[in-house]
Amino acid sequence: MSTSPFRLGIVGARGHTGQELIRLVAAHPGLELAFVSSRELDGQRVADHTDGFAGELRFESLDADAVAAKGVDAVILALPNGKAAPFVAAIDAAKPDTLIVDLSADYRFEAGWYYGLPELTRARYAGQRRISNPGCYATAMQLAIAPLAEHLAGPPQCFGVSGYSGAGTMPSDKNDTALLADNLMPYALTNHVHEREVSKQLSLPVEFMPHVAPHFRGITMTVNLWLSAPMSRDAVKALFDARYADAPLVEVIDDAPWVSHIAGRHGAQIGAFTMAPGNGRVVVVATLDNLLKGAATQAMQNLNLALGFDELTSIPH
Ligand SMILES: NC(=O)C1=CN([C@@H]2O[C@H](COP(=O)(O)OP(=O)(O)OC[C@H]3O[C@@H](n4cnc5c(N)ncnc54)[C@H](OP(=O)(O)O)[C@@H]3O)[C@@H](O)[C@H]2O)C=CC1
Ligand SMILES: CC(=O)N[C@@H](CCC(=O)OP(=O)(O)O)C(=O)O
Incomplete structure (x- = not known):
């Protein structure tokens, strides 16, 4: 491992996930935050916008070529979906060994990119410099x-x-607090890109029905699973306990987890394991903070893996 810090830049650093990434990178003993980009906050001090950040670093408005010209060791792309390609192309041309972690859905189906959900895919990491971060x-x-x-x-x-x-x-x-007040907003009820993404990753069809709620952060995923043969609750839970025994960020609990308990925390909780009569069907509930384990924390795990640090460096757990 290098003794001088790896130099890293965040593209799209004004956004919700970018802000979380700034905090995680700033707390990392082996990373130096070389640049943070935002068009809207160009020239403004990061410390004036990001709680917990001290120092004189300022946001810069950087196009793809300007990002590539920085010549850093690693770039995190925290841009809206559909915007990553010019940045990847410019880095490919200027310094192809740069590590890129992309938070968007743009490369989740791309051969040659490592799909980084560490608790499930870590064994597939083979030194790739292009990492797609699941949402x-x-x-x-x-x-x-x-x-x-x-x-x-x-x-x-x-x-x-x-x-x-x-x-x-x-x-x-979907982020209009007036429309969301006292409301639950269903959307993309079939064929959401994440339905296709999970079906591909797990090699089985899944059916996904997303909704947005009036709270700011955290998701609840309630999953109904039909079993090929009846199983006891203990047998079901034992599979989860075994699978995540060595995963400090995944906590298997007895009760159905509450989103209010996971907001601001870096891991996921999985629980409920509620059996239907006859034990042929089970309902499992998972919660996580969409901005942390669903985005920035996962990106930090992936960076740590690729750069040779302990996977949980700078991640409170
Ligand atoms: N929010 C979430 O819960 C999750 C998000 N993700 C993914 O992470 C990515 C970022 O999401 P999030 O942080 O919520 O997004 P935000 O909308 O909060 O932030 C987007 C960032 O990108 C910049 N940006 C927007 N358009 C462009 C552009 N055309 N060129 C350059 N910069 C641009 C914005 O800053 P400025 O306009 O100042 O340049 C801003 O910093 C998305 O791909 C999303 O799908 C993944 C998991 C969870
Ligand atoms: C509420 C809302 O709009 N959520 C986003 C998903 C956020 C996320 O997980 O981003 P990725 O697309 O990077 O996976 C959506 O449904 O598209």
């Missing part, structure tokens, strides 16, 4: 389904409820 819903679904994947009689049905920070900062119905 909040996809992470929650996979953590809730994977231990039972070999025991299913049909597609899991996943009812997801997200806080409105999941919709980013670009104004839309």
Whole structure:
């Protein structure tokens, strides 16, 4: 491992996930925050916008070529979906060994990119310099389904409820607090990109029904699973306990987890394991903070893995 810090830049640092990334990188003993980009906050001090950040670093407005010209060791892309390609192309041309971690959905289906959900895919990491970071819903679904994947009689049905920070900062119905007041907003009820992403990753069809709620952060994923043969609750829970025994960020609990308990925390909770009469069907509930385990914390795990640090460096747990 290098003794001088790895130099890292965050593109899209004004956004919800960018702000969390700034805090995690600043707390990391082996990383130096070389630049943070925002068009809107160009020239302004990071310390004036990011709680917990001290120092004189300022936001810069950087296009793809300007990011590539920085010549850093690692770049995190925290841009809205569909915006990453020019940045990847410019880095490919200027300094292809740069480590890129992309938070968007743009490279989740791309051969050659490592799909970084460490608790489930770590063994597939083979030194790739391009890492696609699964998002909040996809992470929650996979953590809730994977231990039972070999025991299913049909597609899991996943009812997801997200806080409105999941919709980013670009104004839309899904982050309009007036429209969300006293409301639950269903959307993209079939064929959401995360339905396809999880189906591909788990090699089984999943059915996903997302909703946005009036709280700011945290998601609840309630998953209905039909079993290929009846199982006891103890047998179901034992599969989850075994699968996540060595995963400090995934906590398996008895009760159904509450989103209010996970907001601001770096891990996920999985619980309920409620059996239907006859034990042929079980309901599992997963919660995580969409901005942390669903985005920034997971990106930090992936950076740590790729740069040779302990996977949980700078992540409170
Ligand atoms: N929010 C969440 O819960 C999760 C988000 N993700 C993914 O992470 C990514 C970032 O999400 P989030 O932080 O919520 O997004 P935000 O909308 O909060 O932030 C987007 C950032 O990108 C910048 N930006 C926007 N458009 C462009 C552009 N055309 N060129 C350059 N910069 C641009 C914005 O800053 P400025 O306009 O100042 O340049 C801002 O810093 C998305 O791809 C999202 O899908 C993944 C998991 C969870
Ligand atoms: C509430 C809301 O709009 N959520 C976003 C998902 C946020 C997320 O997980 O981002 P990725 O697309 O990077 O996975 C959505 O449904 O598209």
